[in-house]
Amino acid sequence: MASIVDQRRKTKDEGDSGISFRLSSFVVGLSSATDWRTLGWLAGFALLQGLLLLVLMPPWQHYDEPTHFEYAALIARYHGVPGPQMQDIELKRTIADSAYRYRLWGAGHQPDLFSAAGPFIGYSQAVHPPLYYALLALPLRLVSGFPIEWQLLVARFCSVLFYTLTILAAWRFAATLVPDEPLAQMCIPLLMLCVPGYSDLMSAVNNDVLVNFAATSMLLGCVLLLRDGIRWPWLLLASLALICALLTKRTAVVLVVPYLLSIVWAVYREQVARRAWWAGLLVLLVLGAIAVRLEARNGSFVLLPHGWLQALDTSYLRLNIAAWLLSFSDWQRALPLYGSAAEVLFTSFWLRLGWSHIQVPLFWGWCIGGLLVLAGIGLLLRLFFRPLELALWEQRALWMLGVALLVATLSAMLRMHPLPATYTPSFLTGGRYTFFVLLPLLWLLALGLQALVPQRWQPHSLPVLVGIFMLFTLNIWFWTVPAFYYWPNPL
Amino acid sequence: MSRRLLLALAGLLIVFGASIWTYEQQGPPLADPERPVATLSANQSIRQQLALDTFYLQGFMLAVDPLVADSPLTLTLRLQVAESGLPVLRVASQAWQPQIGEQELSLRFEPLRQPLDPFTTTGQLELQLELAGPANARVELLGGSLDPARGELYQNGETLAAVGLALRPSYQRRLLDPIWPVSAMAAGRSGILGWPPLYALLAYAVLWMFCASCIRLWRGSHEAQS
Numbered sequence: 001m002a003s004i005v006d007q008r009r010k011t012k013d014e015g016d017s018g019i020s021f022r023l024s025s026f027v028v029g030l031s032s033a034t035d036w037r038t039l040g041w042l043a044g045f046a047l048l049q050g051l052l053l054l055v056l057m058p059p060w061q062h063y064d065e066p067t068h069f070e071y072a073a074l075i076a077r078y079h080g081v082p083g084p085q086m087q088d089i090e091l092k093r094t095i096a097d098s099a100y101r102y103r104l105w106g107a108g109h110q111p112d113l114f115s116a117a118g119p120f121i122g123y124s125q126a127v128h129p130p131l132y133y134a135l136l137a138l139p140l141r142l143v144s145g146f147p148i149e150w151q152l153l154v155a156r157f158c159s160v161l162f163y164t165l166t167i168l169a170a171w172r173f174a175a176t177l178v179p180d181e182p183l184a185q186m187c188i189p190l191l192m193l194c195v196p197g198y199s200d201l202m203s204a205v206n207n208d209v210l211v212n213f214a215a216t217s218m219l220l221g222c223v224l225l226l227r228d229g230i231r232w233p234w235l236l237l238a239s240l241a242l243i244c245a246l247l248t249k250r251t252a253v254v255l256v257v258p259y260l261l262s263i264v265w266a267v268y269r270e271q272v273a274r275r276a277w278w279a280g281l282l283v284l285l286v287l288g289a290i291a292v293r294l295e296a297r298n299g300s301f302v303l304l305p306h307g308w309l310q311a312l313d314t315s316y317l318r319l320n321i322a323a324w325l326l327s328f329s330d331w332q333r334a335l336p337l338y339g340s341a342a343e344v345l346f347t348s349f350w351l352r353l354g355w356s357h358i359q360v361p362l363f364w365g366w367c368i369g370g371l372l373v374l375a376g377i378g379l380l381l382r383l384f385f386r387p388l389e390l391a392l393w394e395q396r397a398l399w400m401l402g403v404a405l406l407v408a409t410l411s412a413m414l415r416m417h418p419l420p421a422t423y424t425p426s427f428l429t430g431g432r433y434t435f436f437v438l439l440p441l442l443w444l445l446a447l448g449l450q451a452l453v454p455q456r457w458q459p460h461s462l463p464v465l466v467g468i469f470m471l472f473t474l475n476i477w478f479w480t481v482p483a484f485y486y487w488p489n490p491l
Numbered sequence: 492m493s494r495r496l497l498l499a500l501a502g503l504l505i506v507f508g509a510s511i512w513t514y515e516q517q518g519p520p521l522a523d524p525e526r527p528v529a530t531l532s533a534n535q536s537i538r539q540q541l542a543l544d545t546f547y548l549q550g551f552m553l554a555v556d557p558l559v560a561d562s563p564l565t566l567t568l569r570l571q572v573a574e575s576g577l578p579v580l581r582v583a584s585q586a587w588q589p590q591i592g593e594q595e596l597s598l599r600f601e602p603l604r605q606p607l608d609p610f611t612t613t614g615q616l617e618l619q620l621e622l623a624g625p626a627n628a629r630v631e632l633l634g635g636s637l638d639p640a641r642g643e644l645y646q647n648g649e650t651l652a653a654v655g656l657a658l659r660p661s662y663q664r665r666l667l668d669p670i671w672p673v674s675a676m677a678a679g680r681s682g683i684l685g686w687p688p689l690y691a692l693l694a695y696a697v698l699w700m701f702c703a704s705c706i707r708l709w710r711g712s713h714e715a716q717s
Contacts, residue, residue: 018516045700055684056676101679147681183711190704378633460717465707470701480669486675 029275034182035175039168042189046167049193049262050160053203056481059149060099061354062204063432067122069152069205070095072136073127074393076144081134091116093449094148096121102149103196125207127318131247152205159209163202167192169216170439176223176441184446187462191442194469196360198435200353206431212254215246215436218255222262222400226393230266238262250317251433258404265396292325302329321416328417334419341413341428349431353476356430362468364472371468375448382451399449401440408437499566499699502690509671510691516664517552518543521634521642524554524593524657528634529646535562536621537632539656540573541642542614545607547674550583550599551618554633557589564589568598572607573615580616593633602663605679615642618658635656650660658667667691 073091074082096111096119105111111119136155143154167189168355172191174181174188193199202209221238228234242259245252291309295303303325305313313321328334350368351360383390388395413427446462453461503591521541528534531537551568565586571579581600607614624627644651665687668674671694673682673687683689 045704048693048696052697055690055693149680150682153684181715183708185713186704186708186711190708408530456716460712463712466708467705470705474698474701479699482672482676486672 001354012308014112016030016091036184038171038186042167042171042178042186042193045190045193046164048162049199050163050203051157052477054153054156054160056477057200057203057354058485059152060095060102060104063206063355063430064106064122064125065152065205066095066099067125068133068207069155070121071128072133072140072155072205075130075133075137075142076241081130082126084124086126087118089115092118092121092480098148098152115432128207128249129247131244132207133174134204135210135358153196155205156203159205160203161210162200162213166202166213166216169213169220173216173223176220176227177394183459184462187440187446188439188464190466191446191469192250192438192472193441195350195438195465197351197353197431198438199473201432201435205250206432208435211245211246212436212438214241214248215252215255216439217241218259219401219404219439220243220256223397225266226397226400229269230268235263245436250319251411252436253317255404255436257407258400261400261403263398265393265400268345270390271392292407297381301330302326316474319433323418328414330419336429337416338421340392340412341416344428345409345412345434347431349434353429353481358481360476360480364475367468367472371449371465374452376447378451379444382447386451400442405437405440405444408434502699503695504642506667506691506695507688509670510688512666512696513663513669514666515549516662518660519664520657520659521639522657524633525635526633527556527563527631528654528656528678529632529644529651530558531620531630533622533624533626533628538616538621538645539620539642539658540645541616541618541655541658543616543660544662545580545603546678547602547604547618547663548660549602549663550661553596553598553620554593554657555596555714556593556631556633557591557624558629558631559627560589560591562625562628563629564622564630566596566598566630567621567623568600569619570600571619573613573617589628589630599661599662604677606673639717650687651715673716 062071070088070091071082071421074086074088076084076086077091093113096113099105099121099205100111111121113119114287117321136158139154139158140151143151148156170192171185174185178184198212200331202212218238218241219242221234224234225231238259242252242255245255290306292303294303295304296302305325309321313319346369347365350355351362351365352358353376412429412431412433415433446465448459449465450458518563519584521539521543529537555566557564562612563586565584567582567584569579570581570583571577580603583597583598585598587594587596609716620632622630634654634656636653637644644655644656663674665674671691673690676690677685677687679685
């Protein structure tokens with residue numbers, strides 16, 4: 001990272017960057033024994049931490065885990081993608097019985113195992129695209145005769161494998177962006193390993209796991225495109241990762257923005273003239289006009305979708321765009337809720353685990369919040385007073401990260417729309433909807449904080465940040481979670 | 492072998508040892524052994540209801556005073572939840588040669604690893620004691636005053652008012668439990684997940700990775716500065 005500040009690296013020619021398209025370098029881009037050692041180290045770390053969380057959290061204790069697992073188990077049992085209405089009452093009973101034994105529900109709640117419709121274990125997840133669940137179904141077929149808790153563990157283990165791959169992708173991202181900085185290359189994936197909520201989710205049965213992996217891989221592909229221009233292996237990587245994310249969860253649709261940005265910048269590798277930016281803005285406005293129209297209603301203007309967008313929404317997006325735009329246009333109602341949405345987003349991102357029922361000590365909320373504010377100030381300083389001397393592709397990579405973070409955060413915040421007509425919504429989007437931009441967030445956090453540190457201490461700033469996050473994580477794994485579930489007595 | 496590896500192995504052994512080494516921890520007695528509160532004859536039984544922590548409960552100490560000391564006696568304990576119709580949790584027997592005067596008996600059973608189900612039970616336990624021996628065998632059970640809210644003593648279907656037996660519960664604990672509750676983590680789980688050292692070893696490995704990463708970063712940052 002110090003090189004971002006100190007060492008000016010111009011765009012390298014192909015020979016310098018050591019790019020070759022041999023299969024081995026395409027797969028991992030590893031060039032030295034040190035790289036392999038780092039890979040082994042990070043993979044081991046992620047795997048061990050994932051395994052610890054896998055057994056530490058009692059079964060069914062993550063967001064909608066019973067129904068996420070049910071979806072995968074249905075695919076494994078019936079060798080096909082089930083519709084939202086498909087039921088396997090025996091499976092529901094087995095899951096409900098296990099969830100009951102592991103105290104998923106509060107005292108006094110006992111599932112009705114013998115009801116004709118089967119016990120209620122949550123809302124069906126079969127509304128999601130099936131990719132993640134189909135992947136989970138492969139090993140689940142092999143262990144279908146095992147107790148349900150063991151099947152859940154196998155499914156969780158698949159998530160842990162994706163977690164490990166995500167950490168490795170984050171490391172390759174860092175190695176691409178700062179090739180001369182082995183310290184920064186280690187710090188970024190370590191920071192990622194030390195976000196407890198993220199690690200917790202990544203060891204759960206949840207389709208967000210695959211979205212997070214796909215998003216990190218896509219960002220890796222994008223940064224390689226920015227560095228080298230349009231090359232088919234990087235294009236393939238970014239495109240396949242994006243498709244994977246889209247086939248996993250529709251909220252991943254916002255990843256299209258950084259992807260397209262990277263493609264455009266990979267094609268136009270020269271400094272873009274100011275008038276081109278204006279032209280781009282004009283194109284965006286035209287696209288907006290093609291998608292949305294303005295209509296006067298009851299003395300005020302409201303936004304409504306054009307027909308094609310409405311059709312796309314009905315068939316795939318299911319965002320209820322028309323109602324969404326109407327609600328969005330109602331500024332007077334929406335404005336006060338944005339503060340609450342931001343608070344929920346921050347809290348559930350950093351300070352909650354499980355079904356958001358495990359609370360991290362508030363001290364860490366102040367600590368992380370303070371770091372984020374400082375990083376924001378640092379980024380503003382970088383932007384207006386202390387610009388970095390970077391190669392064009394490096395600048396663009398950072399902008400791409402910023403854009404990814406911005407659109408993901410806005411998308412999560414704006415999911416509160418459409419607002420219910422008569423009451424204030426009780427559900428505001430949780431932090432897990434933005435975990436797929438954790439990598440950009442950590443980069444910008446590190447970059448912003450570094451801007452506030454005197455030059456002499458800058459080599460230590462990232463390790464100190466990692467140290468703070470390590471204390472944070474250790475506190476959660478070795479105190480908060482055991483205290484919640486196991487002290488003084490189990491559950 | 493490098494010093495670091497030796498250190499890692501030593502730590503591993505300590506953690507493993509602390510996770511398998513068990514010791515006995517005695518809980519507070521239900522009532523003090525102040526006086527005889529009931530007499531138990533051969534082939535009779537007495538029931539004590541009580542509320543206590545059952546996690547890794549492995550037995551009870553009981554103060555008795557045999558009134559006849561000519562042949563061996565056997566005391567059998569049955570532990571179950573107070574709600575009727577639920578199966579007996581544990582059974583323990585102790586045969587001993589009675590001597591005139593106060594004696595302390597230890598009734599041990601396999602530790603209770605599965606927590607009681609709070610949804611189907613009130614948490615109240617029932618302990619039944621039976622004496623086996625010659626027809627003239629009799630022992631006095633020592634005890635003291637007891638708040639009925641904490642438990643009640645029954646004999647021949649009638650409550651013995653406001654007294655309780657001097658029962659002292661005994662628990663199995665692991666050395667590591669006060670630091671990292673591995674027994675609780677393994678409680679009620681099957682297969683390798685029911686083996687407490689698994690949690691200890693995984694936690695140790697993760698902790699080791701954290702520490703080793705810190706050392707790597709520390710060295711890296713100093714190299715970068717120099």
